[in-house]
Amino acid sequence: MNNKYDLAIIGGGPGGYVAALRGAQLKQKVVLFEKDRVGGTCMNRGCIPAKFLLHQTKIFEETKNNKYLDGPLEALTCNWEKVQEQRKKIVERFVRGIEFLLKKNGIQLVLGDAKLRNEKQIEVQGEDNKGLYEAERIILATGSKPATLPFLQPDSNKIITSKEGLELAEIPDHLVIVGAGAIGLEMGVIYHRLGSQVTIIEIMPDILPGSDQEMTKRLERILKSQGLNIHTEMEIQKVSAGKEKMTLESFCLKENKNRTYDAQKVLLAVGRVPNSEDFLQFGTSFVDEKGFVKVNAYLETKMPGVYAIGDLNGGKLLAHKASHEGVWAAENASGLKKTARYHALPMAVYTEPEFSSVGLTEQQARERGLSIHTGVFSFQANGRALTMGKPEGMAKVIADDQDTIIGAHILGPSASELLAELTLCMEKGMKLQDVSSVYHIHPTLSETVMEAALSAKGEALHILNT
Numbered sequence: 032m033n034n035k036y037d038l039a040i041i042g043g044g045p046g047g048y049v050a051a052l053r054g055a056q057l058k059q060k061v062v063l064f065e066k067d068r069v070g071g072t073c074m075n076r077g078c079i080p081a082k083f084l085l086h087q088t089k090i091f092e093e094t095k096n097n098k099y100l101d102g103p104l105e106a107l108t109c110n111w112e113k114v115q116e117q118r119k120k121i122v123e124r125f126v127r128g129i130e131f132l133l134k135k136n137g138i139q140l141v142l143g144d145a146k147l148r149n150e151k152q153i154e155v156q157g158e159d160n161k162g163l164y165e166a167e168r169i170i171l172a173t174g175s176k177p178a179t180l181p182f183l184q185p186d187s188n189k190i191i192t193s194k195e196g197l198e199l200a201e202i203p204d205h206l207v208i209v210g211a212g213a214i215g216l217e218m219g220v221i222y223h224r225l226g227s228q229v230t231i232i233e234i235m236p237d238i239l240p241g242s243d244q245e246m247t248k249r250l251e252r253i254l255k256s257q258g259l260n261i262h263t264e265m266e267i268q269k270v271s272a273g274k275e276k277m278t279l280e281s282f283c284l285k286e287n288k289n290r291t292y293d294a295q296k297v298l299l300a301v302g303r304v305p306n307s308e309d310f311l312q313f314g315t316s317f318v319d320e321k322g323f324v325k326v327n328a329y330l331e332t333k334m335p336g337v338y339a340i341g342d343l344n345g346g347k348l349l350a351h352k353a354s355h356e357g358v359w360a361a362e363n364a365s366g367l368k369k370t371a372r373y374h375a376l377p378m379a380v381y382t383e384p385e386f387s388s389v390g391l392t393e394q395q396a397r398e399r400g401l402s403i404h405t406g407v408f409s410f411q412a413n414g415r416a417l418t419m420g421k422p423e424g425m426a427k428v429i430a431d432d433q434d435t436i437i438g439a440h441i442l443g444p445s446a447s448e449l450l451a452e453l454t455l456c457m458e459k460g461m462k463l464q465d466v467s468s469v470y471h472i473h474p475t476l477s478e479t480v481m482e483a484a485l486s487a488k489g490e491a492l493h494i495l496n497t
Contacts, residue, residue, distance in 0.1 A: 034062065034139075034162075034164045034165065035164075035165045035166070036059075036060045036061060036062045036139070036164065036165070036166040036167070037054070037059040037060045037061065037166065037167050037168065037365075038050075038051075038054040038059045038060070038061045038062075038166060038167070038168050038169075038170070038361065038364055038365070039061070039062045039063075039064065039153055039164060039166035039168070039169045039170070040054075040061070040062070040063045040064065040169075040170045040172055041064045041145045041147065041153065041169070041170070041171050041172060041173060042064070042065065042071065042171065042172030042173040042174055042306075042341075042343075043063055043064070043065030043068070043069035043070065043071055043140075043172075044070065044071020044072060044073055044074075044172060044174045044341065044350075044353060045070075045071060045073050045074070045341070045350040045351070045353045045354045045357070046172040046174075046340040046341035046353030046354055046356055046357040046360075047063060047065070047069075047071065047170070047172035047340075047341075047353075047357065048063065048069050048070070048129055048132075048133065048357075049353075049354045049357035049358060049361075050170050050172060050340065050357035050358070050360055050361040051063040051133060051136075051138045051357075051361075052132060052133070052136055052138070053357065053358045053361035053362065054138075054361040054364065054365065055136040055137055055138050056136075057361065057362065057365040059361075059364075059365055060137075061136075061137075061138045061139065062138070062139040062140075062141060062164060062166065063133065063138055063139065063140050063141070064141050064142075064143065064145035064153065064155060064164075065140065065141075065142055066142070066143070066144055066145075067142070068126050069126060069129045069130055069133065069140065070122075070125060070126045070129055071174050072174055072175070072176075072194075073350040073353075074122060074125050074126060074129070075122055075126065076193075076194045076197060077193070077197075077350075078350050079121065079122055079125055080118045080121070080122055080197045081193070081197060081217055081218075081221075081381075082381060083114075083117070083118050083121055084114065084118065084197065084221050085217060085220065085221055085381050087109070087114050087117075088109065088220070088221050088224035088225060089224070089383060091107070091109045091224060091225075092224040092383075094107060095107055109225060111200075111201075111202060111225065112200075115198070115200070118197070141155060141157070141160045141164075142157055142158075142159065142160060143155040143156055143157020143158070143159075143160040143161070144156045144157060145164075146309050147169065147171065147309065147310065147337070148163075149334075150169065150334045150335055150336050150337050151165055151166065151167070151169075151336075152164070152165055153165075153166065153169065167336065168336045168337075168338070168364035168365075169336065169337045169338070170337075170338045170339075170340060170357070170360045170361065170364060171310070171324060171332070171337065171338065171339040171340070171343055172339075172340050172341050172343065172353070172357065173305070173306040173307070173309075173343050174305075174306055174341060174342045174343065174353075175303040175304055175305050175306060175342035175343070175348055176303060176304060176306055177192040177193060177194070177299060177300075177301075177302075177303055177304075178299075178301050178302040178303055178304045179299060179301070180209070180267070180299070180301060182267075182269070182270055183209065183267065183270050183297070183299060185299060189272060189277050189295075189296055189297065190270075190277070190296075190297045190299065191296060191297070191298050191299070192298070192299050192300075193214050193218055193298070193300060196218050196222075196298050199296075202222065202225045202226060202227055203222065203227050203294075203295040203296045204227065204228065204295050205227065205228045205229075205230070205276075205293065205294045205295050205296075206219075206222050206227045206228070206229050206230070206294060206295065206296050206297075206298060207229075207230045207231075207232065207277070207279060207292050207293075207294035207296075207297045207298070208229065208230070208231045208232070208297075208298045208300055209232050209267065209279075209297065209298070209299050209300060209301055210231075210232075210233060210299065210300035210301040210302070211231050211232075211233035211235075211238035211239065211240075211261060211263065211300075212238075212239060212240070212300060212302065213239065213378070213380045214300040215231055215233075215298070215300030216231070216238065216239070216254070216380055216382050217380065217381055217382065218298055218300060219231050219254075219259055220254075220259070220381075220382050220383060223257070223258060223259050228260070229258075229259050229260065230260040230261075230262070230292055230294070231259060231260065231261045231262070232262050232265045232267065232279070232281065232292070233261070233262070233263045233264075233265060234263075234264065234265060234266055234267075234284075235263060235264070236263055236264055236285075237251070237263060238250065238251050238254075238261065238263065239380065239386070241392075242386070242388055242392065242440075243388060243392040243393060243394070243427065243438075243440040244392070244393075244394060245393065245427070245440075246386060246388070246425075246427065246440045246442045247386075249424070249425075249442060250382065250384075250386055250442055251263075253384065253423055253424075254382065257383070262281075262283070262290070263285075264283060264284040264285040265281045265282070265283055265284070265290070266281060266282045266283075266284060267279055267280070267281050268280050268281060268282055270297070275295075276293050276294060276295055277293070277294045277295075277296070277297050278291060278292070278293050278294075279291065279292045279293075279294070279297065303342060303348050304321075304322055305321075305322045305323050305324070305342055305343050305345070306342075306343065307322045307323065307324055307343060310324055313333075313334065316333045317332060317333050317334065319345075321345070323343065323344055323345035324339035324343050324344050325339075325344075326338065326339050326344045328370045328371060329359075329363045329368065329369065329370060329371070330344070330356055330359055330360045330363065330371055331363065336364070338360040338363065338364060340353055340356035340357055340359075340360050341353030341356060341357070344356075346373065346376075347373075347376060347378065349376070349378060351376075351377075352373075352376055355371075356371060359371055372458075374390065374457065374458075375389055375390065375454050375457035375458040376389070377389040377450050377451075377454045379446065379447035379450065381447065384410075384421065384423050384424045384442055384443045384444055384446065385441075385442075385443065385444065385445065385446035385447050386440075386441070386442045386446055387440070387441045387446040387447045387449070387450040388438075388439070388440045388441075388450070389438065389439050389440075389450055389453060389454045389457055390429070390436070390437050390438035390439060390457050391429060391437050391438035392429075392438060392440070393405060393427075393429055393438070395438075396429055396431075396437060396438060401431055401432075401437070402431065402432040403429055403430065403431055403432070403437070404429075404430055404432075404487050404488075405427060405428065405429050405430075405487055406427070406428045406430075406463070406482075406483040406484055406485065406486030406487025406488070406491070407425050407426070407427045407483060407486055408425060408426050408479045408480075408482035408483040408485075408486055408491060408493075408494060409422075409424075409425045409479075409494065410422050410423060410424045410425060410426075410443040410444070410476075410479060411423075412482075412493045412494050413474075413476060413478055413479050413482075413493075414473070414474035414478075415474040415475050415476050415478070416443065416444060416476060416479070418474065419444060421443065421444040423442075423443065424441070424442035424443030424444075424446070425441075425442055425443065425479070425483075426439075426440075426441045426442075426443065426449070426479040426480055426482075426483040427439065427440045427441070427483060428453065428463065428466070428480070428483040428484050428486075428487050429487075430462070430463050430487050433462070434462040434463045434464065434487075434488075435460060435461070435462050436453065436456045436457055436461060436462065436463060436466070436484075437457070438457075439453035439454075439456075439457070439480075439483075441453075441479070441480075443476070443479065444476060445476055449476055449477055449479070449480055452466065452477065452480055453466070453480060463484045463485075463487050463488055464484075466480060466481060466484040467481055467484040467485045467488070467490070469481070482494070
């Protein structure tokens with residue numbers, strides 16, 4: 032046996048490297064296996080580069096449309112080559128920071144293709160690292176990859192995924208995006224700001240399926256008003272490729288008629304699937320019919336001492352979910368008993384305005400037969416939002432008949448940041464009064480959260496109560 036460790040992690044994404052760091056804190060001898068670079072898809076080809084591009088294109092868009100500036104704004108351009116160069120530098124800086132932390136915490140980083148052999152052994156194939164490794168406990172964190180359609184397979188040229196979408200050297204004249212989830216909307220916003228004609232096609236009745244309908248319908252109206260073409264209940268039936276363009280033939284389910292879309296490039300954003308091919312050999316007790324690895328409340332698989340975290344075990348495929356599961360799995364692998372918790376798992380979409388959400392939607396609460404009351408406060412009545420020229424959107428808080436907060440949804444500027452207060456309330460089982468009675472600095476966007484909590488009790492101060 033080449034090496035023996037207390038804890039081994041396969042996969043160096045957010046869940047994997049956090050699990051390694053937590054394991055090291057718990058005095059475990061840790062080895063982390065990664066095929067390419069630590070940080071995984073999120074840091075290298077997802078969250079971090081996407082948010083940089085969103086930020087830079089937002090500055091460009093806001094400057095072009097700022098009616099208080101004088102000068103030849105029509106001459107303003109986005110130096111896309113420089114933006115892409117900086118994207119690479121930011122990713123590199125982030126990854127090197129993680130590698131530094133791993134090294135300083137005494138974690139062995141092994142680059143290579145690692146495969147689970149049994150509950151104690153991992154075989155690695157790599158240029159510099161080959162052989163068999165042994166560990167008392169193992170955490171699987173191999174993440175996910177973009178899903179495809181049988182008739183629409185990526186070719187890295189005309190049909191692309193978000194990975195290629197973040198790295199395009201030239202801005203496409205017309206981009207069709209298949210899927211109106213978070214990835215599809217964010218990619219659409221980036222390239223619309225850069226001058227692309229963007230068409231987003233979604234088979235479901237609403238964008239961001241599963242989210243609060245009042246919020247998503249408003250967000251859809253706002254995005255359409257900005258110039259994005261969004262078509263829901265649209266089923267793609269055929270795709271053909273010409274020399275200069277792609278043609279998608281679709282059927283509109285709500286209008287019962289055919290539609291055709293032409294595009295220079297087609298970006299697939301139809302979800303993600305787990306990287307679980309190497310685990311299928313362990314049978315249906317280990318992997319479910321969708322390819323997700325089955326785990327119990329402690330994130331342990333059917334194989335004793337082997338845990339699975341992040342996108343690999345299903346649920347909401349979010350980087351922060353993976354990170355928290357990495358902590359819990361490392362603690363459980365070290366002898367603790369930490370149960371995974373998801374009732375206060377937040378999400379955010381970085382469109383303009385942003386949308387964030389935690390807990391139950393209003394529809395979900397009513398379907399469960401809960402007696403609820405909701406509070407809504409518009410950013411149009413928030414002084415800070417008005418000074419920023421960002422009055423679109425609203426904050427919604429949902430509480431049960433005991434005033435305990437069970438859901439919150441924010442559509443507006445910095446929604447992803449504002450949600451943290453309500454996520455804490457959800458995690459700790461706090462009530463409306465715990466939010467509404469606390470000082471909120473004036474003028475701030477956070478006052479919308481306070482006023483929404485007041486509104487749920489019919490006590491809002493800066494809007495009429497109904």
